[in-house]
Amino acid sequence: MRLLFTSFTIWSFTILLLIIFRRRERLCSVAGGLGLVAGSLFAIAAGVTTLLSGLYERVYLNWNYLGDKVSFTLDPLAAWFVIPVCGLSLLAAIYAIAYDWDAETGYSKSFSWILFILLVASMVVVICAANGIVFLMAWEVMAVSSFFLVVRDSGNSHSSQDAGWIYLIATHLGTVFLVILFLFAQAQTGSFEFMVWEKQGLIIPNRSLLFLLAVIGFGTKAGFVPFHIWLPEAHPAAPSYISAVMSGVMIKTGIYGLIRSIGWFGASIPHWWGIAVLVIGIVSGVLGVLFAIAQHDLKRLLAYHSVENIGIITIGIGIGMVGLSYNNAGLIFLGFTGAVLHVLNHAVFKGLLFLGAGSVLHSTEEREINKMGGLLKRMPLTGVAFLVGAMAISGLPPLNGFVSELTIFVSGVHSLLSKDVTIGLCGAAIVGGLALIGGLAAACFAKAFGIIFVGEPRSDKCSKADESSPLMTIPMLVLAVLCLVIGLTGAFIVSGVAPQIVQNISKTSNLDITMYQTQLSTALMYVGLTGGLLILLLAIFALVKKALMTNRPVSYGLTWDCGYAKPTTRMQYTASSFAQPFLELFKPILRTKYHYHVHSPDNLFPQSAKFHTETPDICHTEVYRPVFLKISEILMKFRFLQHGYIQIYILYIALALILLLIWKIG
Amino acid sequence: MTASMLLKTIISVVASFVLAPLLLGIINRVKAAFAGRVGQPILQPYYDIFKLLKKGFVYSTTTSWIFRLGTLISLAAIVCALLIVPCGPFPALISFKGDIFLLVYLMGVVRFITVISALDTGSSFEGMGGSREMFFSALAEPALLLALMGLAKITDSFSLTSISNTLSAADWFNNGASLALLIGTLFIVLLSENARIPIDDPNTHLELTMIHEVMVLDHSGPDFGVINYISALKLWIFSAIISPILFPIHTNNLLADFSVWLGGMVLISIAVGIVESSMARLRLTVIPQFLLGATALAITAIVLTWIG
Numbered sequence: 001m002r003l004l005f006t007s008f009t010i011w012s013f014t015i016l017l018l019i020i021f022r023r024r025e026r027l028c029s030v031a032g033g034l035g036l037v038a039g040s041l042f043a044i045a046a047g048v049t050t051l052l053s054g055l056y057e058r059v060y061l062n063w064n065y066l067g068d069k070v071s072f073t074l075d076p077l078a079a080w081f082v083i084p085v086c087g088l089s090l091l092a093a094i095y096a097i098a099y100d101w102d103a104e105t106g107y108s109k110s111f112s113w114i115l116f117i118l119l120v121a122s123m124v125v126v127i128c129a130a131n132g133i134v135f136l137m138a139w140e141v142m143a144v145s146s147f148f149l150v151v152r153d154s155g156n157s158h159s160s161q162d163a164g165w166i167y168l169i170a171t172h173l174g175t176v177f178l179v180i181l182f183l184f185a186q187a188q189t190g191s192f193e194f195m196v197w198e199k200q201g202l203i204i205p206n207r208s209l210l211f212l213l214a215v216i217g218f219g220t221k222a223g224f225v226p227f228h229i230w231l232p233e234a235h236p237a238a239p240s241y242i243s244a245v246m247s248g249v250m251i252k253t254g255i256y257g258l259i260r261s262i263g264w265f266g267a268s269i270p271h272w273w274g275i276a277v278l279v280i281g282i283v284s285g286v287l288g289v290l291f292a293i294a295q296h297d298l299k300r301l302l303a304y305h306s307v308e309n310i311g312i313i314t315i316g317i318g319i320g321m322v323g324l325s326y327n328n329a330g331l332i333f334l335g336f337t338g339a340v341l342h343v344l345n346h347a348v349f350k351g352l353l354f355l356g357a358g359s360v361l362h363s364t365e366e367r368e369i370n371k372m373g374g375l376l377k378r379m380p381l382t383g384v385a386f387l388v389g390a391m392a393i394s395g396l397p398p399l400n401g402f403v404s405e406l407t408i409f410v411s412g413v414h415s416l417l418s419k420d421v422t423i424g425l426c427g428a429a430i431v432g433g434l435a436l437i438g439g440l441a442a443a444c445f446a447k448a449f450g451i452i453f454v455g456e457p458r459s460d461k462c463s464k465a466d467e468s469s470p471l472m473t474i475p476m477l478v479l480a481v482l483c484l485v486i487g488l489t490g491a492f493i494v495s496g497v498a499p500q501i502v503q504n505i506s507k508t509s510n511l512d513i514t515m516y517q518t519q520l521s522t523a524l525m526y527v528g529l530t531g532g533l534l535i536l537l538l539a540i541f542a543l544v545k546k547a548l549m550t551n552r553p554v555s556y557g558l559t560w561d562c563g564y565a566k567p568t569t570r571m572q573y574t575a576s577s578f579a580q581p582f583l584e585l586f587k588p589i590l591r592t593k594y595h596y597h598v599h600s601p602d603n604l605f606p607q608s609a610k611f612h613t614e615t616p617d618i619c620h621t622e623v624y625r626p627v628f629l630k631i632s633e634i635l636m637k638f639r640f641l642q643h644g645y646i647q648i649y650i651l652y653i654a655l656a657l658i659l660l661l662i663w664k665i666g
Numbered sequence: 667m668t669a670s671m672l673l674k675t676i677i678s679v680v681a682s683f684v685l686a687p688l689l690l691g692i693i694n695r696v697k698a699a700f701a702g703r704v705g706q707p708i709l710q711p712y713y714d715i716f717k718l719l720k721k722g723f724v725y726s727t728t729t730s731w732i733f734r735l736g737t738l739i740s741l742a743a744i745v746c747a748l749l750i751v752p753c754g755p756f757p758a759l760i761s762f763k764g765d766i767f768l769l770v771y772l773m774g775v776v777r778f779i780t781v782i783s784a785l786d787t788g789s790s791f792e793g794m795g796g797s798r799e800m801f802f803s804a805l806a807e808p809a810l811l812l813a814l815m816g817l818a819k820i821t822d823s824f825s826l827t828s829i830s831n832t833l834s835a836a837d838w839f840n841n842g843a844s845l846a847l848l849i850g851t852l853f854i855v856l857l858s859e860n861a862r863i864p865i866d867d868p869n870t871h872l873e874l875t876m877i878h879e880v881m882v883l884d885h886s887g888p889d890f891g892v893i894n895y896i897s898a899l900k901l902w903i904f905s906a907i908i909s910p911i912l913f914p915i916h917t918n919n920l921l922a923d924f925s926v927w928l929g930g931m932v933l934i935s936i937a938v939g940i941v942e943s944s945m946a947r948l949r950l951t952v953i954p955q956f957l958l959g960a961t962a963l964a965i966t967a968i969v970l971t972w973i974g
Contacts, residue, residue: 373788376730387732387782396775397768405771410764413824416815421972428815428968432961435811438771439804442778446800450785450793456728519763526762530746530772537742538735545738548888553722559787560726560884573785573793581801585954 001057001074003046004128007086010039011121015114022110029097032113036093036120040086043124047086050079054500058130058195066133068192073130076500080340081127081256084347085249089120091475092241095355098471099241099362106152115152118145119245126253132182132192139178142253143171146246150238163237170230174220178257181213185264194264198507201266211273214261215280222254224314225284226619228307232291235303236367240358243299247306248351252343255313259339262321263507271325271422278318278426282433285311287589289440293447293582294590294615296369296575298357301448302350305393308437309346313339315430316408319415322426324506328418333513334411334520336505337498342404345486349392349401352479356386359468359476360452364461369451369575371462376453378465383453385476390445392483395438398531399483403490403524409434410520440582447578456569488531491524576613583615590615671756678753678924683745685928686902687711687895689935696939711898718891726884728788736783737885737892740776744899747772751906752827754927755920761827766814769826769903770807773859776896777803784881795880798950802865802877805957806858812964813851816844817911819971826907833914847967849911853937854960856904860897862938864948865956868897905931 014035021027050057056075063070074082096116105112118141125138147168154160186192189200202210220227231251235243258277262269288307295301316339323331359382360375361367376383392399409431416427457463467473486493499517561567583592597610641652691708698705707713725733750769752758758765781800784792818824820841821832838845858865861878868879882893909930917923948956 374728376732391775391778394774394778395771396778397771402768402771406764406767409767410824413764413815413818416819416968417822417824424819424968424972428812428965431815432808432812432965435770435808436804438774439800439807442774443800443804446778446781446785446796450782450796454730454732454782454786455788523762523764526760526765527768530749530760530768533749534742534746534772537745538738541738541741542735545734545888549723552887555722555724556727557724558726559728559789561789561791567788569788571790572788573790573797577790578793578797578800581797582804584951585801 001046001059001072003042003049004072004074004082004124007039007042007046007124008121010035010042011117014039015117018110018114018117022108025109026101028109028113029100032109032117033093033097036113036117037090039117040090040093040120043086044083044090046074047079047082050074051076051083051497051500056504065131066192067190068131068133070134071130071193072125072128072134073194074128075504076497077256077259077340077504078127080497080501081252081343082124084252084344085123085127086120088248088347088351089116089123089245091351091478092245092355095244095358095472095475096239096241098469099239099358101469105239106155107148112149112152115145115149116242116245119149119242119250123250123253127256130194132186132194135194136175136179136182139175139253142250143168143175146242146250147171149242150234150246152242153239154237160237163233167230167234170220170227174217174227174254177213177217177220181210181217181261184210184213194260197264202264203266207265208270208273211261211265211269214258215277218254218257218261219280220254222251222258222314223284223307223310224280225287225307225311226623228284228288228310229617229620229624231306232295232300232303232617235306235354236297236299240299240354240361243302244351244354244358247303247354248347251306251310252347255310255317255339255343258314259317259336259505262317262324262505267507269321269325271322274318274321274323274325275422275426276318277321278315278429281311281314281316281318282429283311284308284314285433285437286440287311289437289444290582290586290590291615291617293440293444293579294592294613296579296613297367298360298369298448298452299354299367301369301444302353302357305353305441305444306346306350308441309342309350309393312405312408312434312437313342313346315434316340316342316404316411319408319411319426319430320505322415322423326420326423328423329511329513330414330516331411331423332506332511333498333502333516334407334414336502337494337520338404338407338411340498340501341407341490341493345392345400345404345483348479348482348486349389349399352385352389352476352483353393355472355476355479356382356389359472360386360465362468362472363465364459366459366461369448371459372452372457373455373459373462373569373572374453374457375462375465378457378462379453379467381467381473381477385473385480386453387449388480388483390449392487394442394445396442397527398487398534400486400490401483403487403527405434405438406523406527407494407520410523414516443582447575451573451575451578455572458569458572458574488528491521491528494524495521583613589618591618674920675753675756675759678756679749679759682748682751682753682902682906683899687715687898689901689905689931690898692932692935693939693942696936697943700940700943711894715891715894718894719888721887721891723888724886726787729783729786729884732779733783733786733884734889736779736786737889737896739779740896741892743772743775743779744896744903747776748899748903750826751903752830752910753906753924754830754910755916755923757827757831761825763823763825765825765827766811766818770811770814773900773903774803774807776900780881780893783885787884789884791876791880792883795877798877799881802858802953802957805954806855806960809851809957809960809964810855810859812961812968813848813855814907816848816851816964816967816971819968820844830910831916833910834916835914837914841971844967844970845911847963847970849908851960851964851967852904852908852911853934854956854963856901856908856934857938857941858953858957858960860901860904860938863942864945865953867947901935902931905934908934 320335412430
């Protein structure tokens, strides 16, 4: 905890410096970056010490607010979330120094660094808050600072500004549900302290209603379908390193909140809660990846993959909750371990992919996948890092995505083998759903990597692209190495820290999880060994091939196109063509719009033709837009109240006050 | 595992690596017999691989290191995958609870790398092949994993080795319907993942159904030899999973069990040959339904285990 306060001191001091030297742009970049890095290092250290010692630290500030003392807690669960939050923010900060160095940004350097630091600090406070009021205040700072960062570079672009507004409205609507939940909890227990809620348990007749409030409130931040619509809007608009932080870790605060809130509802939770969460997870996972396949804006595609991965995490939470309600230690352990492992893994590879997308964007000024191509030769380091991220997010061994997906798969098998048919069906749903998600994710990233980085460039800007500066590539390479390291050493994480975290979540210390823990770490040990074997074999094969190539004829030619010797780069398969079979099969859900502009030929040959597809979000177009249009239509009827004269508004206030007084007296 | 058992296991694994291309030879002979031809020698797949391995290299100037390293990554992954599959009565060298998923995802690595290597050539044919390959296997993957889950459910164990050791003739009496459905699913997935009729045709690459073969159009020489060998290993892996379900026989004689297992593999190859000779390729638009049907079979099999 002391280490954590050191971070906050460093961050506050940095903000102070940034305010004082706000006119010196370059100095602000360096100071902001260094301050963020230094503070994050201390916070990571705090997280690691807590995880290793397994201690629960609690600090009360001598400051009463609404009847409770302001308090913070750092337990294994919080520590597990603090580490990726600060780790990814640290790397993103290094990246940001180079990303913004010469760029024309919407705000001064000083202001955007202050916002970035506030965002990171507020995420840490959200995770460590032990009091509802502190939590909500930090939650709000997090939302507002990230909103300003999302719209930073929007300038006069209406679409970017709209994206920011959609984000701000969505996140506040989510917060409303949390405020109601917290007020109910306070009304019942007389306190805003999480600890009191845990001890007393929010056991009221309609606690299921409270749980739904938590699912919607936290789910909006996390991006559960159908509350996900802000993600594909906000991420493309935001600067890439902010997308990395938001998508990699900020949305996880929603997951954190949901996991934390499970403990508030008393010991025996109804069976259907876990099943409902599981279904939300599978639906979010499948729809997220389907919509991702249909996108050809790189950052939008990645944003939908966040929805997918949040879905995978939620599957883990769901089966863990099913385990809690049936008192099944195996499911509790495997489900929650899978979920928290995937929280870390997703932070690593999604951070990597967004930074990679930023590097591509920085170099080619292009987000449209169909206009890219051949970047691996021009940006070798970004390319390799992106490939590792793409394979990791597809859940391919020996990378980290596989470790957490395997854990959730194993939890699925455990429930399938259970005697209870309900649990068994959950297991079948997990395995089938996760297999479909995995296959579709691999297809999507084969498309993304294959169209962006290999083949021939499809536009001039791409053929002139250059590798980004080392400050940008090094953070990506660090994350890529982490993907491999976690993939090979998952066993140590499971045997080292998973039990503390699961015990922290389930609130029972007498859970007999030894068997499952041994089983899982054995499995991951084998996964690591097989991964090592794969790399060893690859090295041997590569050496053999190198030897063969030195004494055999090696010749080069054009790609064979059925004898056609004059290919142009525009003849290559595009991202849209790659995705076409998927769009066709899932037409009822995706509802892709095809726009053809073909002019009938007036010469011997047709001159120009255009083809364009777009896949708007079905929740956005079919659910929210009609509802919000209707609301604004109703509200328009009250337009007559607005005249623009301040005197009349003061009259309204006075009238309202008088009416309230009469009501109070009468 | 005792030292002698370990030795025998290693011999059985080596035998798998050596015998794998033979299955392709058997399929070709069956197809020839149906067509009234004598057909190529049964060892032809070996001759092809060795001939290709002796040749030089030709690369497209469009390609990058992905294309050159791709086949090797695929080979490494498929070798690891084969080590997870038990060889009849002999346990797999890599065996743990949950190894099913590692096997399936290692084959996912092979597919992913093959597809990005195909896109690396910049050819629209290969792009089309890659897209279809990813599309069909995304639909085949739930079928495959659910079928394996069905086996896990019936044997109450979830590593391939323990499934193959636990399956017994009694399971056919108790859960016969489920097992039959699971074999159906696994066989359909085998056909789909190994580029066989009715989903794909291993003999053509320039037809409208081009999927797997078209992705490797630009591979030549040793690279292509390696790809042929990878296909052989892939077919071997799928057959090795199905064979113990067909003949769940455990005598105390390891050699007899091993021979029965090999016999099962030969039978599966013959079945593939018969399907290829007697069926036309499906229309592309029908294939998703075919694969979803396979998934439905697997789900039915799982549900039947609760009833049965």
